[in-house]
Amino acid sequence: MPLPTQLIQFLASVHPYDSLPDAALDDLAQVAQAEDFSKGDTIFAVGEKVRNLYVIAEGEIEITDETGVQLSILGPRNSFGERALLRGDAASRTATVQAPARMISIPAATFFDLIETHAPVARFFDRRRPERAGGNDVATLPVERLMTRDPVTCTPDTPIRDAARQMHERHISSICVNDEGAFRGIVTLRDLNGRVIVAAPMPPDRSRIS
C-alpha cells in the first residue's frame, strides 16, 4: 500500500528526501511503508539483520549498544538503520520504541537505489570523513585505542581530601571507584564542587566519597 498523502508530504519536508524530484518521491511513496509501533516494541536488536531504513514520523526510538547503554533517543525526522545497511552487516545497536511511533520504512534495495541515483541522498548518508594527514579519523576508533591503561582508582571509603589531592597532583579530573576490584562508580571534580564544596554536608576532610 502506498504511503498516505500526509506521510508523503512529511517525507518531502525531511532532508535529504526534500531534494528528490517529484517523480522520485512518487516512486518512493509506492514502495515505502507506513508502520505503527507500540511502546516497548523492538525494531531490531544487536545481531539481527536490518532490512529497512526507518524514518520517524511520530514517537521516540531509543538506541542502545550491546551492553544496554542508551546512546540516543531519536524523534520525528530522524532516521536509523542506515549504519547496518551500509556496512552490509548485522545491527550493532538495538532500536526500541520509547513512545508510540509511526515510521516510514524504506526497503534496503530502495535505499541503495536512492544513494546511487541522487547525490544529495548519497552525501547525506556518506559517513566517511575527509582523510587527515595521518589517515586516521579518531571518531571511528574504538576507545580501547585511546584509553589510559593504568588509571588512578580509589575505594569507596577513601577520604574526599585524599581523592582531591590525587586529582590535583596527577592533573586529572576524575577517579573511578573500585570496590574489591569491581567497578562501582566515579568521582569527578564536578562532584567535589557540587556535592562537597557547595552542599557541604560536613567538612571535606571528614567526608567519605561514598
Next chain:
Amino acid sequence: MTEAPLALSPKALVTDVLHLMVERGIGHVPIVEDKTGFWVSSLKRT
C-alpha cells in the same frame, strides 16, 4: 561519587562516547569490560 554511572565497553567507538557526553551533558565516561564489570579506564571531554 556517582554510583553505577553510564559506562561503555572498550569496543565502543569514540563517536559513541562523544554522542553519550553530548546527549547526557556529562564530561567523563568510564570504560568497563562488558562481562566482568571491571573498570578499565575513563574518557574525558576536553
